[in-house]
Every structure is written in C-alpha cells, then in structure tokens.
Amino acid sequence: MTDLLVRAVRPVPLDRDAPGGTSGSQPLDILIRGGQVAAVGTDLPDAGVPELRGEGRWVVPGLWDQHVHMVQWALVRSRLDVSGTNGVEQVVDRVRAALDTTESPGPDHALTAPLIGWGHRTAGWARQPTVADLDAVSPRRPVVLISGDGHHGWLNSSALRLLDCPPREGVVSENEWFDAYDRLGSLPGAADQAEAAVLEAITAARAQGVVGIVDLEFSPAWDLWPARMAARGPFRVRTGVYASRLGEITARGWATGDPLPGTDGWARMGALKIISDGSLNTRTAWCCDPYADSEDLADPHGLPNFTQDELTQLVGTAHAHGLETALHAIGDRAVRQALDVFRATGATGSVEHAQLVAPGDVPHWAGLPVRASIQPAHLIDDRAATEHCWPDRTRNAFAYRPLLEAGIPLTLGSDAPVAPLDPWLAMAAAVWRGPAGGAAWHPELSLTPGEALAASVDGRRLTVGEPGDLVLLNQDPYAEGGLPGAAPEPLRAAEQARVLREMTVEATVIGGHLVHGG
Numbered sequence: 001m002t003d004l005l006v007r008a009v010r011p012v013p014l015d016r017d018a019p020g021g022t023s024g025s026q027p028l029d030i031l032i033r034g035g036q037v038a039a040v041g042t043d044l045p046d047a048g049v050p051e052l053r054g055e056g057r058w059v060v061p062g063l064w065d066q067h068v069h070m071v072q073w074a075l076v077r078s079r080l081d082v083s084g085t086n087g088v089e090q091v092v093d094r095v096r097a098a099l100d101t102t103e104s105p106g107p108d109h110a111l112t113a114p115l116i117g118w119g120h121r122t123a124g125w126a127r128q129p130t131v132a133d134l135d136a137v138s139p140r141r142p143v144v145l146i147s148g149d150g151h152h153g154w155l156n157s158s159a160l161r162l163l164d165c166p167p168r169e170g171v172v173s174e175n176e177w178f179d180a181y182d183r184l185g186s187l188p189g190a191a192d193q194a195e196a197a198v199l200e201a202i203t204a205a206r207a208q209g210v211v212g213i214v215d216l217e218f219s220p221a222w223d224l225w226p227a228r229m230a231a232r233g234p235f236r237v238r239t240g241v242y243a244s245r246l247g248e249i250t251a252r253g254w255a256t257g258d259p260l261p262g263t264d265g266w267a268r269m270g271a272l273k274i275i276s277d278g279s280l281n282t283r284t285a286w287c288c289d290p291y292a293d294s295e296d297l298a299d300p301h302g303l304p305n306f307t308q309d310e311l312t313q314l315v316g317t318a319h320a321h322g323l324e325t326a327l328h329a330i331g332d333r334a335v336r337q338a339l340d341v342f343r344a345t346g347a348t349g350s351v352e353h354a355q356l357v358a359p360g361d362v363p364h365w366a367g368l369p370v371r372a373s374i375q376p377a378h379l380i381d382d383r384a385a386t387e388h389c390w391p392d393r394t395r396n397a398f399a400y401r402p403l404l405e406a407g408i409p410l411t412l413g414s415d416a417p418v419a420p421l422d423p424w425l426a427m428a429a430a431v432w433r434g435p436a437g438g439a440a441w442h443p444e445l446s447l448t449p450g451e452a453l454a455a456s457v458d459g460r461r462l463t464v465g466e467p468g469d470l471v472l473l474n475q476d477p478y479a480e481g482g483l484p485g486a487a488p489e490p491l492r493a494a495e496q497a498r499v500l501r502e503m504t505v506e507a508t509v510i511g512g513h514l515v516h517g518g
C-alpha cells in the first residue's frame with residue numbers, strides 16, 4: 001500500500017444521481033494514502049507524495065473481470081495463433097515467422113522447448129497437413145499445433161519423439177492426441193512456462209485497466225499467487241476452490257475475503273465454485289423445456305450435475321465456513337435450482353453465466369443476496385447455437401436488462417479463455433449485442449454504457465475510504481451517450497459500443513501503485 005496524488009482527472013459518473021456531467025465536468029485531484037482514497041477535490045495541496053498528472057483525462061475505479069481461468073488464459077495467449085488460416089502453407093508461414101523470432105542458438109532448452117500453436121481448422125483445406133510440412137520448416141525444434149476444436153495435434157518429427165508418439169505421415173488425433181496433450185503439459189519446464197505466461201497475462205490485463213480478477217482455475221491456484229505477487233507486484237485476486245478441494249480450504253480456516261498468506265492481502269479467498277449443469281454447445285445445460293433438436297439427445301432437457309440435496313449440502317457447508325458460492329448455472333432449470341439452494345441455505349454468492357433465465361424466476365432472485373456473474377462476449381459467439389437449440393426462448397437468453405431492472409447486482413467477466421480477458425469487449429457486447437459491424441440481437445435486452453461500466457468496477461466508487469484503484473482513460477466512455485440513468489438508445493448503441501471497444505487506457509493504479517502507464 002502506498003501514496004499517490006493524481007492530478008486533474010475527470011471522474012466518470014457511475015450512478016444515476018452522480019454529480020457532474022462528463023466531458024464538461026471540472027477536473028479534480030485524488031489523493032491516495034496508505035492504498036486508500038484519502039481526499040477528492042479541486043487543487044488539493046501538495047502532499048509530499050509522488051504525483052501522477054491526469055491532464056484532464058477521464059478516471060474510473062479499477063476494472064475487474066469476475067470470471068477467469070488464469071492459467072488456461074495465459075497458456076492460450078502465449079501460444080502461436082494459427083487460427084483463421086486457409087491451408088497448410090499459411091500455417092507453415094506463421095510457424096516460420098515465429099521460429100525466426102524465438103529460435104536462438106542459445107541454451108539447448110531453447111531448441112527443445114516446443115513451439116506450441118493453436119487454432120487451425122482443416123475442414124475445407126485443399127490438402128491435409130503432414131509431419132513433413134513441419135519438418136521442412138523446423139527440422140530440430142519440436143512444433144506442436146493444436147487444432148481449433150482440440151481434437152488433433154499436428155506435430156513435426158521431433159515433437160512426435162518428444163511426446164512418445166510413433167512416426168506417421170499425418171496428425172495425431174482423438175484419444176491418442178488427448179494422451180499426448182497430457183504429456184505436453186507435464187514436460188520438464190512446462191509448469192515454469194505456464195507461470196511465466198501468467199505473469200505476462202497480468203501485465204496485459206493491467207494495460208486494459210484491470211486491477212483484479214476472480215480466478216476460477218481448475219487446479220488449486222492459492223499456493224501459486226504469492227510467487228506471482230512477488231514477481232509482478234500488486235494485482236487483486238479472489239481465488240476460487242472447487243468442491244473436491246473444499247476440505248483443504250476449510251482445514252486452513254479460510255473464509256471468503258480472507259487474505260492469502262504471503263500476498264500482502266492482494267490475493268484473497270474467493271468462493272466455492274460448483275458446476276451445477278453443462279453447457280449450451282454440448283446441449284447439456286439443464287433447461288425447463290426440451291432442446292428444440294432433442295430427438296437425438298439422451299436427456300432432452302439437459303441435466304443437472306448434482307441433486308438438489310447434494311447441492312444444498314455443499315453450499316450449506318461452504319456457508320457454515322464463511323465461504324460464498326459461485327454456482328455455475330447455464331440453463332433456466334439449473335438457475336432455478338441454484339436460486340432454491342441459495343434460499344434454502346441462506347448462502348451468499350453468485351450465479352455464474354445465467355445464460356437462460358425464466359422470467360418467472362427473476363422476482364425470486366431479486367430478493368436473494370446473489371449476484372448475476374455474466375460474460376456478455378459469449379452472446380456473440382453463442383447466438384447461432386442459441387437460435388438453434390432454444391429458438392422459442394431467445395428473449396430469455398443473455399437477458400441482462402430484466403435482471404438489472406429487477407435490482408439484481410450484475411458483475412461482468414470473460415470466462416477467459418472462452419472469451420478474451422478484455423473488460424472493454426465485455427462492456428461493448430452488453431451494449432451492442434452483436435459483432436462490430438454486424439446486427440444486434442435482441443437489442444431490448446442490452447445495457448447502457450453507464451450500466452455496463454458500473455457492473456465492471458466490483459461495486460467500487462472513487463470516494464474517500466475506498467481502495468486506491470483507478471484507471472485513466474484517453475476517451476470519455478460516454479462520448480456517444482449512455483450516462484447512468486439515461487434510457488437505452490438502440491439507434492446509438494453501435495457507436496456507444498465502439499467507444500468502449502476502442503478504449504485506450506493511459507494508466508492503471510492499484511492501491512496507490514502505478515502498475516501501468518503514467
């Protein structure tokens with residue numbers, strides 16, 4: 001925790017009755033002492049602390065991504081991107097360029113550490129990939145290219161040897177590939193590479209204005225964050241625990257909000273994470289009504305992963321130990337069950353995803369201390385699947401506006417790596433429910449820029465006593481309208497979303513520490 005005086009910044013209003021406008025408002029100074037906002041005013045006196053010159057830029061509280069799988073995201077962003085390629089030659093060109101920039105004659109491990117790429121889709125290619133294609137460009141360093149659907153690996157000969165796969169002409173696929181992929185993750189140095197990738201991902205997140213994440217990594221991350229904090233400095237984290245390891249956390253006596261040892265309080269215990277149903281794309285999300293194309297499904301409604309008794313037991317145990325629950329529920333029947341369990345146990349927490357919510361359940365939800373943790377970028381990716389599987393109920397899908405209007409607290413996130421860890425992309429998708437340049441989907445369900453921004457700051461405001469976390473913006477997020485309290489403007493939403501999507505961050509401050517820009 002430290003001190004900083006931020007000069008001449010224009011606070012972006014986040015509440016309906018917030019004083020001041022936007023572009024015309026008077027620049028203010030913000031003094032952070034001991035990591036907290038200590039004073040806000042015009043022309044604050046010299047405080048004998050470092051100063052950051054805002055020069056009239058806009059300022060918001062630090063942004064949070066409330067649903068991240070940090071190691072998975074870090075690995076994806078560290079891999080060579082071979083997506084969007086139309087054939088063998090395009091992929092090989094990208095591999096050659098990557099080898100040119102990373103391969104050095106240095107220590108042996110630089111040659112044996114595989115170059116890992118991800119994202120090619122071979123359907124429709126003029127010819128299928130071969131081992132020889134990659135051997136020609138990389139005779140020594142192993143090259144492993146993971147297909148976009150994850151079902152095959154395209155390897156060169158040295159990678160085949162490294163992963164114990166017999167020689168062949170073509171790719172390694174299905175079960176043989178899944179086994180090889182496992183070995184890839186347990187190669188010597190793989191864990192170190194993953195940790196190095198996490199540090200890079202932290203730096204990249206801060207550059208987007210992100211001061212904190214909820215880390216729902218599947219492997220236990222709570223023992224890894226101290227070393228990450230030591231290496232990269234301040235970054236706020238709430239780390240989740242899955243049911244299979246809940247006993248380890250209760251044995252340590254950690255409740256939600258408790259600081260993790262060795263992190264100076266930057267990392268704290270988060271929630272018990274439970275995945276209570278499946279997903280839309282696998283048609284396993286648990287729904288009140290059958291999937292439209294359910295003839296071939298063993299479970300036409302999808303299915304729950306736990307009985308209500310099992311869930312009540314788990315959530316009740318967590319609650320008794322002071323832990324919140326983050327309850328993954330995608331189908332409307334799963335959401336209803338989640339709400340029933342929260343009500344029965346008195347637990348607090350969040351419903352994660354809530355991709356389909358029956359309108360009749362919204363009033364019940366509004367009375368519970370349960371947030372809606374939503375990932376708006378998914379509505380762009382999942383639009384076709386939603387129209388295919390749930391054509392009769394698309395108005396209840398990704399239906400953020402009715403939740404907001406019922407008074408249910410919304411928190412935005414990415415579920416990275418499912419969508420990029422980019423809060424501006426999430427906000428833009430909530431405002432303009434479609435791709436840039438494309439059509440919006442159910443625009444009546446969209447949020448305004450002010451509502452999306454307010455759902456991205458972990459409930460914080462830049463007032464005295466709040467954490468000294470802030471972000472300087474080079475643009476007014478309401479340049480095209482969308483102030484808090486203003487009604488949605490469907491005709492301007494595309495422009496409002498563009499402002500958010502193209503936002504650049506000048507500086508990010510966490511607890512008074514300048515961690516990006518400045």
Ligand SMILES: [Zn+2]
Binds near residue numbers: 415
């Ligand atoms: Zn997730």
